[in-house]
Amino acid sequence: MSKPKLYGISGSRALRAIWGIEEVGIDYEHVPVTYGADSKSADYLAVNPNGRIPALVDGDLVLFESMAINLYLAKKYGGALYPANPADEARAFQWSVWGISEIEPLQMQIVVQKLFTPEDKRNPKVVEGATKALQRPLKVLDAALEGRDWLVGNAFSVADLNVAAVMQLMQMIGFSYAEHANVQRWANACYARPALARAQAKA
């Protein structure tokens, strides 16, 4: 069987899945499809009809959505990265969905302002409002990390991978976790993973 193929450049949300596949440590083919026209080509739309990166092809399985890709990779190839019992597995699902629903929409408001809006067109109120709204989910994360190093079990798992991978955009824009010391400690540990550095070095 051919190697799994992971589509998407590292300078995009595809980094989440490149980080994931680097964590599980399997041999794979990286196809650096970029966003915009590249992700809308007929060839790529046949892989991901949403026209978004990342996507994974592993044998007969064609998968989109970074969180699902990482959960699959961790379960199939990740050994200790995947929770060993149904309760912890459910917690990994919970945190993955939480990252995408509670953090992603708010962080994107800030990212769009800071990275994709010309300085003279930025609306500081948007950044202010989203920063304020983020305090609530960040408090939840901070409380979950009180007295523990990782979100699920006693070691870095796909739950940490997925939440930290979503929040990597906040890391990129230098978002301050000053009021959330547990989040800061956990984020530092996640972002020091060698697999992330390898993923970031990809095209």
Ligand SMILES: N[C@@H](CCC(=O)N[C@@H](CS)C(=O)NCC(=O)O)C(=O)O
């Ligand atoms: N929820 C998706 C989001 C994927 C996504 O939106 N990717 C962006 C790149 S950062 C994309 O492909 N955009 C297509 C485009 O703008 O043309 C995931 O996490 O996989």
